[in-house]
Amino acid sequence: MKKTAVLLYPLFSLQEIGTLTELLKFYEREIVTFSAGREPVKSEDGFTILPDRDLAEFHREEFDSLVLPGIWEPLPVMLDNRIIRFLEKLRGDDEILIAAISAGPLLLGKAGLLEGKRFTHGVFEEFLDAFPVMPRENAVRTYLVEDGNLITAYGGAFREFAVAVAHRLGIDCRDQIFDPMAGQEYTEEDFIFHLPPEALPEARAYWDKCLGLV
Numbered sequence: 001m002k003k004t005a006v007l008l009y010p011l012f013s014l015q016e017i018g019t020l021t022e023l024l025k026f027y028e029r030e031i032v033t034f035s036a037g038r039e040p041v042k043s044e045d046g047f048t049i050l051p052d053r054d055l056a057e058f059h060r061e062e063f064d065s066l067v068l069p070g071i072w073e074p075l076p077v078m079l080d081n082r083i084i085r086f087l088e089k090l091r092g093d094d095e096i097l098i099a100a101i102s103a104g105p106l107l108l109g110k111a112g113l114l115e116g117k118r119f120t121h122g123v124f125e126e127f128l129d130a131f132p133v134m135p136r137e138n139a140v141r142t143y144l145v146e147d148g149n150l151i152t153a154y155g156g157a158f159r160e161f162a163v164a165v166a167h168r169l170g171i172d173c174r175d176q177i178f179d180p181m182a183g184q185e186y187t188e189e190d191f192i193f194h195l196p197p198e199a200l201p202e203a204r205a206y207w208d209k210c211l212g213l214v
Helices: 014-026 074-078 081-088 104-110 125-130 155-168 197-210
Strands: 003-007 031-035 063-068 097-101 144-147 150-153
Touching: 003 014, 014 031, 014 063, 014 097, 014 155, 063 104, 063 155, 074 104, 081 104, 097 104, 097 155, 104 150, 144 155, 150 155
Parallel strands: 003 031, 003 063, 063 097, 097 150
Antiparallel strands: 144 150
């Protein structure tokens, strides 16, 4: 199975992609994180992450998808030519799924990957006036847009974004897998949890290993 690459950069939004990455992990898809120079990056909420690889270690044949999170302060990232040059190499590659949320499409626009594509975003109009890197005539004012190999979303649509990307990667999850719980009816049994019987031997073996019993 091919892998999913996640591009990380300073002040990226962990929250906007966390639902997606959790879903991919649950369905046992391998995720590899990248940054320019493999430099540690701090998320917008203050978590410092050491990515798995430098951008130069991205081998296209390993991956069928690339995820770009939103950015609290996008301008410094847009001005990082290492990131833009990396993305420019994907121009015309319609076989890789590219998924960008919130301000992530700015980087795609700067790299020329939005030409001829419908897309959405979560960027202030005043920023776009100052830095017109996206073809605004192709922007669709909605929460999520799919066009060919491109999925883009407004930041508040992180649930829908996660499900759309998962479906495109062949993951058979419910559309409502991340629906809010408030307002629904539940029983006590809904909050009693059991491991699948077939998973229990492996779980017990791991517990014994942690306890030093094996």
